[in-house]
Amino acid sequence: MARHPILPPRQDYAMVTAEVADVAHNPVIRRRWWLAMAAAVPLVVAFLASTGLLFWLGTGVWGINIPVNWGLAIINTVWWVGIGHAGTLISSLLLLMGEGWRNSLNRFAEAMTLFAATMAGLFPILHLGRPELFYWNFPIPSTFGVWPQFRSPLAWDFFSFVSYVLVSLAFWYVGMIPDLATLRDRSTGAAKAVYGALALGWRGSAVHWARWRQAYLGIAAAAFHLVISVHSGVAMLFAGGPIPGWHTTIFPPYFVLGAVFSGFAVVIMLAIGLRTAFRLAPLITMRHLDILGRLLLATGLLTLYAYLADAFHAWYSGDSYEIRTLLDRVGGEYAWSAWTAVTLNFGAIQLLWWRRPRRSQAVLFLAGLSVAAGMWFERYMLVVSGLYRDYLPSAWHTYDATLWEWLLFAGTGGVFVVLFLLFARWLPMVSIFEVKEELERRG
């Protein structure tokens, strides 16, 4: 069977510029954009209402209590930040490995990373009883004379989240400067002034490009470990405490694999959305989707291995509390979350062993949706079934999320979609100059 090319033949540089830069001027696409915006804005209202009530009344509006003191807030944090990792992997690791096909995907995947990591960062702050004091995590010299306890994974994660968001922003922006100059040179009036200010006077000078290239590769080399380290830090937040079902050394790799898996699922959904709704099919091709499908399958199988290793170690430890938690997970009060996770995560992706489903947008999109949902249920299983049975039966208590927790979760989805739509409308969704570079390399 003939292999689909990464980029269709007979494209020239000017076509690439127009395909990305002029999307926003097409009336059909504009209508679709407004429809998507109209669907997302009610969720933003839900976000504002649920955080507003939370600030007014406190965390009592949520269902969390002892022993399940980490509810949807922490589940959502882990889910959102995990999604971001596929973007970092595409933008930095694949750049260093010289995988040119990433050049059609990195820009919107980085935007996804930035917005997802921002959503993730909100939840731990909202989860604080006094969210306005979150800055106490910074080592600020103060009259109290106390400092953060830096040996705690809680402090580690504060620094890794802050670094991750800022690094993602810097990488995204540095990579976008040349494209902002392209938009500046194609626009007029106020838009020209805004793009001109953002492009910082970029003019494509050879020496500027050479230093830019050094900086871009340097940033990628410095930052690619974030794919592994940030989620390992999240995992140590769990593994660091003496909680049966959490206190295990498999957790960092287990979390990292699942994170990249869920991230590829969302990248697939966004890629299909962009190429159909925004007509980016000449730049994001079936071959890209095929590669993403394979990566989803591969990371899914790795995640499955991590599940099995986790269960094996619980049994092999011989620790009665560990084994009890394992049995609670597969047969207890919250067994539904474990089995939903397993089904959604590893069912649909089995289709991706074959080429035909990998070349079907509908199948791929549904597989991505299934995995994104499945990975959320996995985190529900990990958090809730790890906590609801404490060491002493007298302390056992179940957890049910309240309406406000669900609204907050849906609300962050809405904020994410609105941010992504604003990005799609005003900024280059695909890296214009990197696609040209790839065209040039392929002759």
Add this chain to the structure above:
Amino acid sequence: MFCLLAEFATHHQLREAARAAHRDGYSRVDAYSPFPVEGLAEDLGFTEDRVPWLTFLGGVAGAAATLFIQWWANVVDYPINVGGRPLAAWPAFLFPSFEVGTLWAVLAAAIGMLVMNGLPGGGHPLLRFEAFHLATDDKFFLAILADDPRFDEAATRRFLEDLGAEGIWEVPP
């Protein structure tokens, strides 16, 4: 006049022109392309590696500073005895040092690159020149600056014509 600006259709032609100008002894030359062209800056005599060093030093400085703050806060200024464990057990402080070191490396690379490139810098004569706008789309340009000691309007124009330029303009300052 700020410079003579020559337009080329491909990056191969631009590289040849850049090499020819460098060989011919022009020192105030710059080339412009819509995407990074491998080797083009080196054709113009670019040999520097300050940005990678700055990135590395930024990372080391960030990690060292974070390690120091943690040590000073948790060991010197406010020691907490947790089960008799040694206070200055450095692996416990590694994670924030690593992450903040990364952040400093990235910021050093980004800010250093911009500062060395003289950016942000608006009001460059070329940015005001209409024909130059295709430099961010699909055309390739070579500029020989008027303050080049070898610059001679007629001779330089002939030199650029001989290189096969598709268009040559005088760019006002």
